[in-house]
Amino acid sequence: MMKNAKKFLAMALALSMVLSLAACGGGSTNSGTPAASAAGSVAASSGDTSSAYPNDTISFVVPYAAGDGLDLSCRAMLENIDLPVNTLVENISGGSGTIGLQDAFGREADGYTVAILSNGPTIAQPLLNDTLTYTLEDWEVLTFITAPVLAVLGCNKSLGITNSDEMRQFLESGKTFTVGVPSMSGFGYVAAAAMFGQMGIMDNVTWVSYDGAPALYQAYLSGEIDFATFDDNFAAQYAAAGDDVTVGVVMNDTRSQYFPDVAAAGEWGVEGLGANIGFKAAAVKKGTPADVCAYLTEKINEAVVSEGYQNWCRDNYFGVLSEKDIYTGEEAFNMLVELRETNRTVLTAAGLL
Numbered sequence: 341m342m343k344n345a346k347k348f349l350a351m352a353l354a355l356s357m358v359l360s361l362a363a364c365g366g367g368s369t370n371s372g373t374p375a376a377s378a379a380g381s382v383a384a385s386s387g388d389t390s391s392a393y394p395n396d397t398i399s400f401v402v403p404y405a406a407g408d409g410l411d412l413s414c415r416a417m418l419e420n421i422d423l424p425v426n427t428l429v430e431n432i433s434g435g436s437g438t439i440g441l442q443d444a445f446g447r448e449a450d451g452y453t454v455a456i457l458s459n460g461p462t463i464a465q466p467l468l469n470d471t472l473t474y475t476l477e478d479w480e481v482l483t484f485i486t487a488p489v490l491a492v493l494g495c496n497k498s499l500g501i502t503n504s505d506e507m508r509q510f511l512e513s514g515k516t517f518t519v520g521v522p523s524m525s526g527f528g529y530v531a532a533a534a535m536f537g538q539m540g541i542m543d544n545v546t547w548v549s550y551d552g553a554p555a556l557y558q559a560y561l562s563g564e565i566d567f568a569t570f571d572d573n574f575a576a577q578y579a580a581a582g583d584d585v586t587v588g589v590v591m592n593d594t595r596s597q598y599f600p601d602v603a604a605a606g607e608w609g610v611e612g613l614g615a616n617i618g619f620k621a622a623a624v625k626k627g628t629p630a631d632v633c634a635y636l637t638e639k640i641n642e643a644v645v646s647e648g649y650q651n652w653c654r655d656n657y658f659g660v661l662s663e664k665d666i667y668t669g670e671e672a673f674n675m676l677v678e679l680r681e682t683n684r685t686v687l688t689a690a691g692l693l
Contacts, residue, residue: 393451393632397426400454400622403440403461405433408552409574409658413620414456416652417485421643436525437461438472445474449627451636455479457621463680464525467687476680479623481673482637483666485644487659488617488675490572491531491591492599493519496563497584504603507588511541518546520565522553527679528569530686531591531605531616537689538610571618572596577657592616598657612685615678633669641666 400418402411411431418427432440437460444455457479466475495501501510510517521529524547536542548565550556553574560568561583570578572590576598579585590596593606593614605613622640624633643649645663653660661667667675687693 393629393635394423394425396452397428398423398452398454398636399428399430400456401430401432401440401444402456403432403437403444403458406431409571410456410458410620412656413486413653413658416656417640417643417649419652420646420649421639423639435461436465436523438465438469442473445478445625447625449625451624451628451632453624454482454636455623455625456485457481457619457623459527459618459679460523460525462621463527463676464530464683464687467680467684467693468525476673476676478626480626480628480633481669481676482622482624482633483641483644483669484619484621484661484672485640486620486653487661487665488619489659490594490596490617491528492570492572492575492587492596492602493532493589493591494560494568494570494575495586495588496560496566497586498563499566501586501588504589508603508608511536511539514544516544516546517566518548520548520550520556520559520568522550522556522569524549524692525687526569527616527618527683528571528591530683531613532569533686533690534613534616534682535589535591535605535610537686539608542689572598573657573659575599580657597659612682615675616682617675617679619672619676619679621672621676637669 400414402408402414404410411429415429418429421427430440432443434440435442437458441455441457441461444453447453462476462479466472493507495507495510499510501507519532521532523529529547533542536545548559550559553570556568557570557578559565569591570585570587572587575585575587587599587602589608590599590602590604591613592604593611595602595604622636624636644661645666650660650662652658684693
């Protein structure tokens with residue numbers, strides 16, 4: 341879908357070099373249209389037609405430490421990208437991911453800084469923290485770099501729960517329980533809180549927040565908590581490694597590809613969780629020239645559907661996006677807007693907004 345416009349755009353490039361370039365618009369379908377010339381570059385956004393984009397290193401800002409899932413997927417994608425310049429991954433962590441995104445947002449909108457977005461710093465934190473310099477609307481979302489993931493609820497083996505029916509019976513029994521989350525602003529917390537709220541059992545829950553997924557997982561294995569929220573791909577990876585992981589429900593409208601025998605919360609009558617996904621997206625600052633956005637989108641999507649990257653995703657339990665599954669920038673942006681409204685509802689009900 342993103343490859344069909346090359347001939348037209350190659351001819352249009354000469355015109356674009358003498359006309360002023362339009363800036364990217366929020367959720368514009370232009371972000372899903374290739375703009376590479378025959379030489380594999382586009383006219384420089386500065387108006388200097390003697391140079392072309394890209395002609396310098398492109399930085400990819402990951403707002404978490406090296407080794408995080410966002411970091412690993414970004415690096416694997418860049419190993420399969422075809423660019424005429426070097427790329428640099430900058431890990432700028434802290435502030436639940438907001439420090440890195442604020443750093444990226446403070447740079448020029450010239451296509452030489454690509455931010456890798458995820459739930460917490462992109463969706464929840466701007467709702468919770470009005471001192472941040474950016475909101476979702478300040479980013480031009482180019483594309484997702486992995487298939488969206490779903491949140492699942494894992495149960496401690498000491499509870500004796502072995503399937504979805506037993507999970508539901510326990511949750512509706514009136515018993516109190518603890519739930520561990522890697523962050524109180526992450527999509528796992530949002531999914532669980534929305535589900536418990538509709539089931540009328542929020543008063544039975546004691547939340548325990550950990551510093552990231554690894555710490556949460558260790559607490560889960562040690563029996564420190566009754567339940568834990570996991571990304572479905574990571575829960576599958578834990579199970580494949582031989583760890584004792586029992587998933588009782590997928591906190592979404594649909595079942596997980598990794599746990600097809602586990603019920604979705606939608607099957608229990610819980611509504612509105614379809615938009616609650618975990619995402620990894622590439623974005624640039626709003627105001628980046630449209631042809632630069634299109635060029636980056638094409639190159640990133642080519643890497644995402646490459647055999648090397650897809651094999652890496654399968655081997656490491658990251659969701660694979662085939663060419664027919666690629667989201668346009670507009671589609672991705674609209675999904676994130678819907679996701680934000682789910683977050684707003686849950687965070688408001690929790691008294692956090």
